Amino acid sequence: xxxxxxxxxxxxxxxxRRELTxxxxxxxxxxxxxxDPHLGVPKGVLEGKTILALERLGKYLLFPFEEGGCLVVHxxxxxxxxxxxxxxxxxxxxxxxxxxxxxxLSFIDPRRFGKISLLDAKETLQRKLGIDPYSPDFTFSxxxxxxxxxxxxxxxxxxxxxxxxxxxxxxxxxLFWARLHPRRSINSLSLEEQERLFKSIRKVLDEAIxxxxxxxxxxxxxxxxxxxxQNLLSVYGKTECPRCKGPVVREVLSSRSTYFCPQCQPLA
DNA sequence: ATAGGCCTGACG
DNA sequence: CGTCAGGCCTAT
Numbered sequence: 001x002x003x004x005x006x007x008x009x010x011x012x013x014x015x016x017r018r019e020l021t022x023x024x025x026x027x028x029x030x031x032x033x034x035x036d037p038h039l040g041v042p043k044g045v046l047e048g049k050t051i052l053a054l055e056r057l058g059k060y061l062l063f064p065f066e067e068g069g070c071l072v073v074h075x076x077x078x079x080x081x082x083x084x085x086x087x088x089x090x091x092x093x094x095x096x097x098x099x100x101x102x103x104x105l106s107f108i109d110p111r112r113f114g115k116i117s118l119l120d121a122k123e124t125l126q127r128k129l130g131i132d133p134y135s136p137d138f139t140f141s142x143x144x145x146x147x148x149x150x151x152x153x154x155x156x157x158x159x160x161x162x163x164x165x166x167x168x169x170x171x172x173x174x175l176f177w178a179r180l181h182p183r184r185s186i187n188s189l190s191l192e193e194q195e196r197l198f199k200s201i202r203k204v205l206d207e208a209i210x211x212x213x214x215x216x217x218x219x220x221x222x223x224x225x226x227x228x229x230q231n232l233l234s235v236y237g238k239t240e241c242p243r244c245k246g247p248v249v250r251e252v253l254s255s256r257s258t259y260f261c262p263q264c265q266p267l268a
Numbered sequence: 269a270t271a272g273g274c275c276t277g278a279c280g
Numbered sequence: 281c282g283t284c285a286g287g288c289c290t291a292t
Binding site: 012059074076111160168236256257 | 284285286287288
């Protein structure tokens with residue numbers, strides 16, 4: 001079974017969490033092989049631990065242990081998690097865990113931007129991150145409070161200290177649905193525009209999760225299928241606006257590609 | 269607010 | 281060859 005995203009934002013990590021849960025919960029780690037010394041996991045601490053659940057915070061996947069503490073995985077740009085029965089190491093494999101069921105969990109990451117670490121508690125990570133859009137804290141009034149003092153709209157969405165989980169693709173998609181220009185300044189938003197933005201966040205993320213994530217490269221689902229949201233993207237990587245049929249513009253903001261329809265998302 | 273660095277592969 | 285890529289951190 002291959003669980004390969006490769007464009008891991010919140011929806012992709014959530015799909016991963018859901019699909020890995022039945023395979024991993026209750027499993028004991030028999031062996032942990034950390035091939036990449038880059039990954040800061042001390043030797044010998046994972047063996048014998050039992051995975052209690054799979055949780056997600058923003059783009060982080062957490063494996064809390066029955067014995068306390070948790071393993072944290074961040075996929076970076078190209079990280080993948082694969083469950084396999086085979087013992088042969090995969091290309092770009094950075095870590096491998098042998099589980100009590102006999103299956104192996106392998107962490108594959110060509111560009112090595114991904115991270116594996118060990119945490120005392122979920123709260124340690126939570127303190128570094130803003131509100132997860134699927135936590136009970138994600139209310140309109142909390143959202144409004146986050147907007148206070150912030151500047152450019154797209155930067156706000158990408159900063160994980162505000163909201164945790166939105167990346168470059170979904171930022172463009174959310175702003176399209178909210179009909180807001182990526183360079184709009186936050187303090188210029190009307191109440192109605194704030195509400196549109198708030199609702200667009202969950203709408204886009206919900207649909208992306210329902211479609212099993214976005215596959216722009218070579219993502220394979222467990223049965224060999226791809227995720228489906230790449231077929232539902234409105235502006236990211238597009239040239240024509242699905243709403244007004246006008247041209248979609250690509251603009252570089254904070255050295256990241258940003259797509260929007262200047263007609264439907266006016267700056268003024 | 270922006271550029272650069274971390275890495276490697278894919279593509280022109 | 282050169283350019284680009286969905287993340288994130290640090291330094292100007």
